[in-house]
Amino acid sequence: MTALLASLHRRVTGAFIHSNHPRRSCPSFASCAGSATRTKHAYFGAAPIGTSRHCRKLRTHSTVWDRPLFLAMSSDDETGVLLSSPACASRKGYVTTTQQQQRQQLESSAPSQWSQYEQLVRKLYMTNLFNPVKLGLENMDRLHEMIGRPMDQPNISVVHIAGSNGKGSVALKTAHTLHTQANYKVGLFVSPHISSFRERIQINGVPIEEDQVVQYLGEIFDICESQQIPATFFEVTTALAFRVFAAENVDVVVLETGLGGRLDATNVIRRPALCIITSIGLEHTRILGDTIELIAKEKAGILKENCPVLIGKSVPLEVIKECAAEKKAADIYRCEDLLGVETTASSSTSTSSGTTPLEEDYDIENSKMTKAALILLQFHLANMSLEKGKQPHIITPEEMDEGVKIRPPCRFEEMDVAIPMSSVIDNSDASSTTVRVVLDVAHNPQAMEYLISKLTATYPNLNPTRDVRMVVGMSADKDLKQCTDILLDYLGGDASKVHLVEASHPRAASVEKILEANPILKEAYHSRHDNDAMQHSEENDSPSLSSPVASQVRQALTLAASNNELLVICGSVFIMADAREELGIFEPRDSAVIAAVAGAGLRSSQENFGEGSKK
Structure with missing residues (x-):
């Protein structure tokens, strides 16, 4: 050594x-x-x-x-x-x-x-080091061809979902409802994952097994090497999902795009049953374009001939009409076309403290999108069932209501966490106390604004400057200044209520970078970490700062319990596995062997896009 x-x-x-x-x-x-x-x-x-x-x-x-x-x-x-x-x-x-x-x-x-699973997934994460990511579908087309184009087989119905926000939630709700309420065998492909790579590929709501990853990932690597296909991480992962879904003989596949749509690796499918664009926002502008219209065109790249299209209310209709005409797509629908128009001007969030209006509740909007999608799919899926010799099941409105209740983890996920009273008050007679915790992967200014609106609506009687504490970790390519300004404004400018953390991931923003972006946080951070997180170099007094997620969540929990505060853990998805584990949520998690190389070769939030033309 x-x-x-x-x-x-x-x-x-x-x-x-x-x-x-x-x-x-x-x-x-x-x-x-x-x-x-x-x-x-x-x-x-x-x-x-x-x-x-x-x-x-x-x-x-x-x-x-x-x-x-x-x-x-x-x-x-x-x-x-x-x-x-x-x-x-x-x-x-x-x-x-x-x-x-x-x-x-x-x-x-x-x-x-090391297990075969560990070796293969490590190899997958390192793929982008050797195969530079570039725009285009050539690699994925070749891979899909080599595995038999399973997503184009008539016995599999594909739902393809793009969008700036909400696509993961709509994908989950759609897949869950089709399985639990209509008994279809459903494959779900989403990203990113929280605790285990296997979460990206699910069948009937269950992540695939390590043995399946070993069998089919090894097969795909062999194809890439023998055919000299320089496939990237996201392309190989997409091909793995396609291969597993075909082998498991699923009825329906729900595909979430990774980024954009037109050049996304999932866009090699030729005959989807339904295309959905959930929302359009200014995101990834370097790659997708710097206007809503340009981004909408990229998302609309998933449209296909004779395929119906469902769009969210923020999606510009005229742009989609133009793209649909070029692609010869079928009719375009908004939710109100299928569900009717709401009579109320705003949604409401029910709480133990009462009901407070929320101008836009994303979960309600995502549930509406899902219900509209299910209505559009009913006829197609009924025909597919008959062709397979099965009795079709028409999902009722009541069954839809039940199915869409599911929410992805860390999307305004609420829980009560018990902690020992001894860690809060010495010599306390009580054995434990509870802290209400909210986890949310709000990772950009738009999502941060929504998180604050949701907190205000859900907990209207809380005084944020007194009753709320936050653990915050971000990805390096986000607008750190604007995101932290939004949180500080909610907290009345009290930076001492913010616990900064950095995930052990190459895309995570370091504490230094967050402090540089927003100096208001510096004094509070240095005060809290003066004894245990300041390391001085031999040459000068410039500090090297680090803030592991688990220890900061633990500290924040103790302070929240002492002060009777709500604890909000928000920001990058990369902090959530450690946070959930510290909160006592134990779920299958990849080993440190895999975690050590997660994100290899990636310089931004794109797993399937690199630098290049926006054409």
């Missing part, structure tokens, strides 16, 4: 000699790497706990690598390998090994005690 670390150190410092970087070597790299090994962390984009500021600067200020260097350590402390972006490095002339040699190095470094 010592020899390995020495070799890694030589490779890193050698790279910096070429870069003209002011720090040509990192004297503490070996000790930092050793610390990372001991604590089973991996160097991957954001520094792990205990990393010196030397190594943080080594990664984040390199002019050699377009993507961060990282040291992926095995969980048994025996194996490590230094990775970069081979494609980028070879362009600049700093890496002489071939991609094939890099692949072989990765695969040979896997200890035998």
